[in-house]
Amino acid sequence: MKCDVIITITLKEGMLNPEAEAIQRAIAHLGYTTDRLATADQFRFTLDAEDKKQAEEIARSICERLLANPVIHTYTIEVI
């Protein structure tokens, strides 16, 4: 079956995120105050799998082997 997969990669809690800090400063320049701004990378793709469970396993393998770096990242997988 065709499965749509959404993977979201974020920095681990407590990791310095200079990009988020710069964006937060830019938002402040617009006159808005924000708190706890975070950024994430999202990947969406379709893959062939026997079922949703297998699709999730494949997606997990793709995360572990390429999309995320376990030193700094965590990830979530959503199979639709």
Added chain:
Amino acid sequence: MRAAVIQFGGSNCDRDVVHVIEEVCGADADLIWYKDGLTRSYDAIILPGGFSYGDYLRAGAIAARTPIMADIIRAAEKGCLVLGICNGAQIAAESGLIPGVFTINAYPKFLCRPAYLRVENTTSPFTRLYSEGEVVRFPIAHKEGRYIIPEEELGRLEREKRIAFRFCDEAGNVTRSTNPNGATGNITGVLSERENVLVMMPHPERAAEEILGSADGKKIFDSMIAYVEES
């Protein structure tokens, strides 16, 4: 010494490294296009600087998953010297040749300027011609050079004297203010467990001739040549 200098799409320091090895140090170097693979054995493999795959995903992440890297990891396991410079360091870290990762600088801009480094290890095949605590000056040119490593692995690196270089000032003081990119412990050069892999963000090949303002980097290549000739 015969070295392979690996060219990925987007490498841009490959010819500089070949120039230093051949013209400055008098050894041999072959430029190898990554798709051609390693067709013979080498004493040393250099992963040069640049912007492989446009730094897509994370700097070095995509080049680290190319088939030639599997050959390079196997060669490193057999004791071949592997030197990763700048983008090459990012590729080597992403491929697991050393622990940790190089990620976006604490202040997220591209840094291109000379930096002072303190030599922390003088036993490796790359650093044996330096003296401990020696201060050297190499250019840095990176935006993703902040070295991050989990606390427990950092302790192991320090115990095993696998930190090769730390950012410092002209007098060798390693402080927060001498850390241009926010790297853990000012670290910018890391050795593998067997010391036959060195990764570093600064560019020794851009500091190998006095006409370039510093010849401090030549000792890395001379160290490698001396090591290979002895072994």
